[in-house]
Amino acid sequence: MKLLQTTALTKKFGNHTAVDRISLTINQGKMVALLGPNGAGKSTTINMLIGVLQPTSGQIIFGENSTNIRNYRSKIGVVFQNSVLDSKLTVKDNVMLRAKMYSQSGNVQALVDKFELNSIWKQKYASLSGGQKRRVDIARALISGPKLLFLDEPSTGLDIQTRTKIWEILDQLRKETGLTIVFTTHYLEESQNADYIYIIDQGKLIAEDTVAGLQKKYTKNILQLTYTTGETKMMELANKDEAIKILSEQAADINDFEYRPGTMDDVFMNLTGKEIR
CATH class of the missing domain: 3.10.20 (Ubiquitin-like (UB roll))
Known part of the structure; x- marks a missing residue:
């Protein structure tokens, strides 16, 4: 079932077209990768889908209806390239402040357990390692029980053990809850597990298919x-x-x-x- 679609999504900054008429289809429960070189338009595309940027033109369709971010904001979770958490607060405070914003926050302890946060629960966020911070970031983004999780280069700079652990947890959550994931990454081996891949370059969609389909066509x-x-x-x-x-x-x-x-x-x-x- 289609969860999120874009039709001819475009973003211009003055005379520069950062995203040029991109059309995507994200099916429920699937893991979808947006790949491309630096400056290709991946983050701009995600920022339009999560409401950080307003599209210049094009449509965003959530479920069956043409919509805007206000109508589905509560159904998404986002992990940005750079964390938005308060470095002066503890892990507990960062997580629980987020939990208070939602009525369905009963899954906090389950997420704390899944992402192994108990040992760092009372530490200040600023004192954590990169891998620990990223586990907190993702757990916090999942507190609202979103249908769709956006991950913008979530594993950059992390060691292989942490990267592997994070993807194992996310795959488990997909199986348990039907979570849909859209992610960008420069670690292309991570995209091997995606259900579908879009490749963007210079703001344009240049290829899309399953991993097997892309490998057959282009290698x-x-x-x-x-x-x-x-x-x-x-x-x-x-x-x-x-x-x-x-x-x-x-x-x-x-x-x-x-x-x-x-x-x-x-x-x-x-x-x-x-x-x-």
């Missing part, structure tokens, strides 16, 4: 052979069956091989280029 699988003579050869293949056939036919002459399927890194680079932005 090749790589087979590298090392022969008994010491010669090496690299080739691009359409699928693993081709690799198996080549390995079988040339087995007597091959000393070693490496097979690598196309990845989301390959998709991203092939679509947006290799130059630094």
Whole structure:
């Protein structure tokens, strides 16, 4: 079921078009990634969807009706790139102040447990590590029991253990509550678990599909052979069956091989280029 849609969503800053007629469909219970280089328009798009920015033109449709942010603000949770929590307050105070804003805040203890906040509950937010702060940020965003959670580069700067833990918790919440997640990330391996991906560059939507669909369209699988003579050869293949056939036919002459399927890194680079932005 469609939860959130945009039609020709556009944002201009003077003569600069930051987001150019982007149309998205976010289905309920799905995890959707918005990918793109720095300055592509990802954060601007999210900021329009959460009401921080007013679109220049285009429609936002929540559920079945064309709407604006005021009509669905209570149904979303947001975690920004930079935290909005009060650094002078404790974790408890930051969380409970948020909880008092909502009548359905009975899930506070469950979130404290899920995100393992008990050990830092009475610490000031400013004293926390980056990973601890991010766990608090996400737990706080979920207090209202939102249908849709926006995460703008939630794992930037976090170690692999914390990143893995956060995504495990979020995946569990999706299964338990039907939570819908829209996220941006520069760690492209995180997008491998997305149900659907939109790739934005220079304000335009340049590709969309499932992970498998994007990999099929925009990558090749790589087979590298090392022969008994010491010669090496690299080739691009359409699928693993081709690799198996080549390995079988040339087995007597091959000393070693490496097979690598196309990845989301390959998709991203092939679509947006290799130059630094």
